[in-house]
Amino acid sequence: xxxxxxxxxxxxxxxxxxxxxxxxxxxIPDDMKGIIKIGQPVTLPFGKGGRKIKGYVVGFSDYxxxxxxxxxxxxxxxxxxxxxxEYLRMLEWVANYYFSDLPTVLKTALPEKFFQKNLKNYRKxxxxxxxxxxxxxxxxxxxxxxxxxxxxxxKKVNSKTSLLYxxxxxxxxxxxxxxxxxxxxxxxxxxxxxxxxxxVSQLTSRTIKRFGxxxxxxxxxSITEAEKYKVWQxxxxxxIKILFGARSSVFAPIKNLGLIIxxxxxDPAYKQTMPAPRYSAVEVAKKLIELxxxxxxxxxxxxxxxxxxxxxxxxxxxxxxxxxxNEAELPKVKVVDMRMERGFGNNGIFSKYLMDEIKKTIENKxxxxxxxxxxxxxxxxxCMECSTIIECPKCAIPLIYHSQTQSHRCHYCGYExxxxxxxxxxEAEGTLENxxxxxxxxxxxxxxxxxxxxxxxLDSDSLTKKNEHFxxxxxxxxxxxxxxxxxxxxxxxxxxxxxxxxGVINADLCFNLxxxxxxxxxxxxxxxxxxxxxRGKDEGKVIFQTFNNSNIFLDKAREQDYESFFENxxxxxxxxxxxxxxxxxxxxxxxxxxxxxxxSAMEIAMRLKDWIDKxxxxxxxxxxxxxxxxxxxxxxxxxxxxxxxNKLDEKGxxxxxxxxxxxxxxxxxxxxxxxxxxDIL
Ligand code: ADP
Ligand code: ZN
Numbered sequence: 001x002x003x004x005x006x007x008x009x010x011x012x013x014x015x016x017x018x019x020x021x022x023x024x025x026x027x028i029p030d031d032m033k034g035i036i037k038i039g040q041p042v043t044l045p046f047g048k049g050g051r052k053i054k055g056y057v058v059g060f061s062d063y064x065x066x067x068x069x070x071x072x073x074x075x076x077x078x079x080x081x082x083x084x085x086e087y088l089r090m091l092e093w094v095a096n097y098y099f100s101d102l103p104t105v106l107k108t109a110l111p112e113k114f115f116q117k118n119l120k121n122y123r124k125x126x127x128x129x130x131x132x133x134x135x136x137x138x139x140x141x142x143x144x145x146x147x148x149x150x151x152x153x154x155k156k157v158n159s160k161t162s163l164l165y166x167x168x169x170x171x172x173x174x175x176x177x178x179x180x181x182x183x184x185x186x187x188x189x190x191x192x193x194x195x196x197x198x199x200v201s202q203l204t205s206r207t208i209k210r211f212g213x214x215x216x217x218x219x220x221x222s223i224t225e226a227e228k229y230k231v232w233q234x235x236x237x238x239x240i241k242i243l244f245g246a247r248s249s250v251f252a253p254i255k256n257l258g259l260i261i262x263x264x265x266x267d268p269a270y271k272q273t274m275p276a277p278r279y280s281a282v283e284v285a286k287k288l289i290e291l292x293x294x295x296x297x298x299x300x301x302x303x304x305x306x307x308x309x310x311x312x313x314x315x316x317x318x319x320x321x322x323x324x325x326n327e328a329e330l331p332k333v334k335v336v337d338m339r340m341e342r343g344f345g346n347n348g349i350f351s352k353y354l355m356d357e358i359k360k361t362i363e364n365k366x367x368x369x370x371x372x373x374x375x376x377x378x379x380x381x382x383c384m385e386c387s388t389i390i391e392c393p394k395c396a397i398p399l400i401y402h403s404q405t406q407s408h409r410c411h412y413c414g415y416e417x418x419x420x421x422x423x424x425x426x427e428a429e430g431t432l433e434n435x436x437x438x439x440x441x442x443x444x445x446x447x448x449x450x451x452x453x454x455x456x457x458l459d460s461d462s463l464t465k466k467n468e469h470f471x472x473x474x475x476x477x478x479x480x481x482x483x484x485x486x487x488x489x490x491x492x493x494x495x496x497x498x499x500x501x502x503g504v505i506n507a508d509l510c511f512n513l514x515x516x517x518x519x520x521x522x523x524x525x526x527x528x529x530x531x532x533x534x535r536g537k538d539e540g541k542v543i544f545q546t547f548n549n550s551n552i553f554l555d556k557a558r559e560q561d562y563e564s565f566f567e568n569x570x571x572x573x574x575x576x577x578x579x580x581x582x583x584x585x586x587x588x589x590x591x592x593x594x595x596x597x598x599x600s601a602m603e604i605a606m607r608l609k610d611w612i613d614k615x616x617x618x619x620x621x622x623x624x625x626x627x628x629x630x631x632x633x634x635x636x637x638x639x640x641x642x643x644x645x646n647k648l649d650e651k652g653x654x655x656x657x658x659x660x661x662x663x664x665x666x667x668x669x670x671x672x673x674x675x676x677x678x679d680i681l
Pocket of ligand 2: 411
């Protein structure tokens with residue numbers, strides 16, 4: 001008999017509407033002692049009446065906390081566990097690293113149906129999401145010489161994680177397919193992640209054509225809970241060879257994991273910001289391959305995450321495809337200087353060049369994509385004389401103008417300048433201009449300029465109606481829309497060979513977010529959206545409109561030159577101690593009382609600084625703020641940020657988290673911890 005079987009108590013996870021997801025200790029009856037295992041579903045008596053609820057065994061012990069009287073477990077519902085110890089270990093890591101707790105993580109990971117006693121009354125699962133493209137059935141492709149070389153290098157490398165940097169259309173997916181084939185031949189299974197549901201469906205249909213339908217499963221937030229539960233059962237029985245999914249599929253319990261592929265690995269959608277656990281699927285995947293012997297992780301992107309690229313370079317696990325398959329041309333990009341347009345008396349949002357090109361394109365029966373970057377929630381300030389963006393001297397991020405207080409503020413460190421009338425760089429008077437979100441009107445304006453064209457808009461509003469998103473995309477694919485206007489959503493994955501013009505209304509908005517990653521985001525977004533143009537037989541054009549044509553990053557995006565972009569960006573990251581030279585922990589304090597929220601944030605920041613100072617670590621653990629969050633008030637709560645740059649890896653992480661765990665907050669103050677945050681909104 002193994003040791004586990006002799007424990008007195010089992011820790012059981014239950015989900016009760018009034019209490020949320022929690023663990024409770026139960027006595028193990030003698031007749032269960034040889035059988036009970038982690039991951040088994042059990043029925044448990046609960047509350048005074050002793051009504052039966054469903055739970056899962058997640059741990060064992062011989063002790064109880066004082067004052068608790070445990071009841072006996074009622075029944076084991078299924079001998080075959082729903083998850084195993086390694087799985088639980090992975091979730092525990094998530095709970096610890098992201099400052100969450102195991103019940104919350106389990107609740108995120110397990111399908112809701114797990115907690116319902118009656119498993120019969122399922123809703124019928126939805127039909128699979130419509131797949132965007134229908135490619136003709138193809139024979140298996142043989143890899144080109146370049147692809148073959150990269151494939152062989154990836155097979156040889158020792159490192160568990162590899163990065164495949166390949167420009168759009170370079171044939172990364174074909175390499176993934178070859179690696180998948182090898183993994184399946186070895187009797188192991190594959191997890192394949194894409195950042196968005198639409199991309200998941202595209203990839204799935206491509207894979208089904210290649211590998212057949214029987215062994216492929218799908219997992220993301222839009223499949224029903226019943227469907228998830230079914231997939232879970234299939235995984236448990238080892239009936240799925242390739243599981244496709246978005247972020248949350250890293251929590252699927254895959255047996256015999258051999259390979260994880262994360263496509264477009266730099267996409268911010270891999271990080272969950274709301275609600276907790278605020279995990280990154282990429283980091284969880286790294287943990288997963290660490291826990292599964294012999295498994296490997298392939299990260300792929302046309303514009304890798306700066307950190308991934310840096311790490312891959314330093315560990316000799318970077319693989320490059322820098323030509324399109326069949327040497328197809330990348331589209332030509334033209335930058336239009338909007339300050340010149342103003343000089344000619346055009347104060348509109350469309351340059352004459354862009355308007356002319358739109359007309360030409362549609363007269364040629366081709367289609368147009370216009371990108372508006374709406375992540376620019378806030379306004380930034382630019383000098384129209386020397387094009388300088390007004391930035392924080394300490395943080396190198398744009399200052400945001402607040403009209404109520406007539407001040408410019410840094411949302412990282414709290415730095416503030418009042419009544420700024422002169423450019424901080426060239427000192428010219430009255431040349432500062434605020435740029436903001438006025439872009440919602442692009443559709444209206446385009447409608448006035450081009451009354452005869454069919455114009456549609458795709459943004460997060462269209463996501464609220466479940467299928468509208470897909471309907472608009474389908475109409476666009478079928479040529480029923482001339483001009484598709486959209487946010488970053490349209491930059492990804494769209495493969496419409498009839499699109500020959502992509503216009504970016506204000507490319508500067510991509511770079512001027514108050515975030516240290518804004519150059520990276522801007523570069524990646526512009527390359528991605530440029531890649532939508534000229535995918536068919538006709539040559540593609542791309543137009544970036546800008547008020548700042550001396551922006552070096554815009555230049556790199558125009559040339560689509562990632563390596564040179566990286567060289568520039570990594571220097572800035574190092575100079576300002578941003579990742580990969582540190583890791584960031586974000587602490588948000590909020591309250592419905594503005595003054596109390598700020599006061600608590602100041603107090604915590606001060607104590608944290610003292611504590612770090614006492615250990616003589618101020619150079620390695622750098623506390624910034626508090627500063628008001630960019631979204632200063634959400635649902636009546638005033639919000640303040642503290643950011644910590646950790647240059648001590650795990651040790652620093654633990655020092656900060658142990659400090660935070662000791663904090664006891666008054667009832668009217670809330671604290672959120674976001675480890676490796678994606679933004680500071
Ligand atoms: P990426 O994933 O890098 O964007 P894809 O793998 O989608 O690139 O390849 C781009 C296009 O080139 C696709 O239409 C694909 O079918 C084609 N292609 C890539 N490699 C091959 C190959 N070895 N043989 C035939 N076609 C290929
Ligand atoms: Zn600052």
